Amino acid sequence: MFNIQEELKKLPDKPGVYLMKDSNGEIIYVGKAVVLKNRVRQYFQSSANHTPKVKAMVSRIKEFEYIVTDTELEALILECNLIKKYRPKFNILLKDDKSYPYIKVTMNEEFPRILMTRKVEKDGAKYFGPYTSAFAVKNTIDLIKKLFPIKTCNRVFTKDGKKQRPCLNYHIHQCLGPCQGNINKEEYRALMNDICSFLGGKQEEIIKRLERDMLKAAENMEFEKAAALRDKIASLKHISQKQKVVSNVLSDQDVIAFSKDPTDSCIQVFFIRGGKLIGREHFIFEGIGDVSDKELMTSFVKQFYTSAAYVPSEIVLQEDIDEADIIERWLSSRRETKVHIKVPRRGEKLKLVEMVSQNALIALNQFKENIKNQDKLAKEGMAKLKEILELEEMPNRIEAYDISNTGSTEIVASMVVFEGGHPEKKEYRRFKIKSVESQNDYASMQEVIFRRFNHAKKEKEDKNSEAKFSKLPQLILVDGGLGHVNSVLSVLEEMNISIPVAGMVKDDRHRTRGLVTGNKEIDLSKDLDLLRFVTAIQDEAHRFALEYNRKLVQKRYKGSELDKIEGIGPKRKKALLKHFGSIKNIQKASVNDLEAVEGISPGLANKIFEYFNGGSRI
Structure with a gap:
């Protein structure tokens, strides 16, 4: 039995990370402390100064553990990693842990290429970004290839200068043909430097040089060359005009600001490279309107840069953060050069922060408006289902089930829950089918329904158990037709449970077309709002089942005993x-059975048999 008061006495007078746990042993909060003894004890002293959130958390703490570190910086890094790993419910969490796309110019190669990547490495290549859209990155790369005739293949050219067979791009004049020796390494790298200048926002220098080349070509009566240069200049000018100059500072910056209301918050990030805005992103934090500005900003900065592939030289913030000096040291170690965190009070940078904050307010208002629209559609969807299915009560809780399998293996099922018309992901459950060895959707569905409601029955009998299935739905939807509906109803009747059941049926193009009950099929094509509502439920059930099926398949194919057999x-x-x-079945198989598998020769079959049985076929 964990005695909190006794364990508090054992806390060390050192920096480290602490993990708060509930009655199930689940980590509900991760924090960092300069002095573990002082910080952890504060939670269990007078609660007069605690926020409602902290009071709610402390009431659920049943035990804690801690990890001692040598320095505050080590504690910070460990805290960030543990929050990312466990995602505790009482920490402020980023919902979107994104990896942004970058453009990579492989200047570490003799004849560089241009690629899209999501990982920035110290490999001698040049990286540009981050961009918030992979589509935009691909379009930019395509444009560069049109403007600059660089190689796009993966060929590695031999040092003896031997020519290789050219590709189609060479014949249509979209590649200078380094494989043919038409351009030397120095000339090619000069072209790649132009591309790097272009990506870095220095189009003006390139445009001036191209204009000189165009005039020279015209003077030499090379009119086709001059026309091509003219078109290239026009494209570059168009791109230059689209890029917005937002700062006179030419270093790389991330500008971070927020907007809050009593319930929710939005943080906006502007990615500024070379004084030009190349992308922006916003993050919504629901239900934390009462969190202080400093706590919100501190939590965001630590989590955002834990996953960031690139750290700029300057981070401009709207609000001061806790232990800014330690966070600066951490980010500098990640970047391997000095990183400055600044909170401007006047001047250009303050105006920049205010602009980002205004964008955060716009994003927050749009989020609120979307929520209102979604609530309206959800309420209308539930009301219409009650009407067309002739239900006695509003289906506030809807459970939807789907079966997914890979042939006769890894048969799984999903249970997704919609409460108030919205997905309640904490209530989702997944099942691995146990009683069915071959593909049989009806039997699989019956097993799932029995297990789900049998769990509910046991939880009701055992009042001390953690209730995970005790909430019962007002409506069950299954992915399938009348056969699926009847198979579910038969189980419910045997268990003496009365819950309406409907099947979500699809057309020949695998799109939701209607609902089927025991006595009729309802066409939803004439009510688009209701069709969208039911389709959303059906798609979510299918997605959740398929995700689990793929996970099991990957696990089965990865790291098995078969990998050890040559x-x-x-x-x-x-x-x-x-x-x-x-x-297990492979272990039991005879050599003849193994030979029957496509691609398995008699010699290899014997080798497999020997591995599992310690002897030959005889």
């Missing part, structure tokens, strides 16, 4: 597992 690669491993269903 001659078995991914294709043969997949063929064996698909044929036999499991490693």
Whole structure:
């Protein structure tokens, strides 16, 4: 039995990280402390100064553990990593843990290429970004390839200068043909430097040089060359006009500001590179309107830059953050050069922060408006379902089920929950089918329904258990037709449970077309709002089931005993597992059974048999 008061006495007088846990042992909060003894004890002293959020958290703490570190910086890094790993419910969490796309110019190669990547490495290449849209990155790369005739292949040219067969791009004049020796390394790298200048926002210098080349070509009566240069200049000018100059500072900056209301907050980030805005992103934090500005900003900065592939030299903030000097040291170690965190009080940077804050307010208002619209559609959807299905009460809780399988293996089912017309992901459940060995959706659905409501029955009998299935739905929707509906109803009747059931049926193009009950099918095509509502439920059930199925399949194909047998690669491993269903069945198989699998030769079959049985076929 964990005695909190006794454990508080044992806390060390050192920096570290502490983890608060509830009665289930789940980590509900991760924090950092300069002195563990002082910080952790504060939670269990007088609650007069605690916020409602802290009071709610402390009431659920049943035990805690801590990790001692040598320095505050180590504690900060560990805290960030643990929050990312466990995502505790009482920490301020980023919902969107995104990896942004970058443009990579492989200047570490003799003949560089241009690629899209989501990982910034210390490899000698040049990186530009982050961009908030992969589509925009691809368009930019396509434009560069049109403006600059660079190589796009992965060929590595030999040092003896031997020519290789050119590709189509060379013949249509979209590649200078380094494989043909038409351009030397120095000339090619000069072209790539122009591309880097272009990506860095220095189009003006390139335009001036191209204009000189165009005039020279015209003077030499090379009119086709001059016309091509003219078109290239026009494209560059168009791009230059689209990029907005927002800062006179030419260093890389991230500008971070927020907007709050009594319930929700929005943080906006502007990515400024070389004084020009190349992208922006916003993050919504629901239900934390009472969090202080400093806590919100501190939590965001730590989590955002834990996953960021690139840290700029300057981070401009709307609000001061806790332990800014330690966070600066951490970010500087990540960047490997000095990072400055600034909170401007006047001047250009303050105006920039105010602009970002205004954008955050706009994004927050749009979010609120979307929520209102979604609430309206959800309420109308539930009301219409009550009417067309002739339900006795409003279906405030809807449970939807779907079966997913890979042939006869990894048969799984999903249970998704919509409460008040919105997905309640904490209530989702997934099942691995146990009683069905071959593909049988009806039997699989019956097993799931029985297990789900049997759990509910046991939770009701055992008052001390954590209730995970005790809430019962007012409506059950299943992915399928009348057969699926009847299979579910038969289980419910045996368990003496009365809950309406409807099937979500699809057309020949695998799109939701209507609902089916025991006595009729209802066409939803004439009510688009209701069709969208039901489709959203059906798609979510399918997504959740398919996600679990793929996870199990990947787990089964990865890291199995078969990897230890020489001659078995991914294709043969997949063929064996698909044929036999499991490693256990492969272990029981005879040599003749193994030879029956496509791609398995008699010699390899004998080798597999020997591995699992310690002897030959005889």
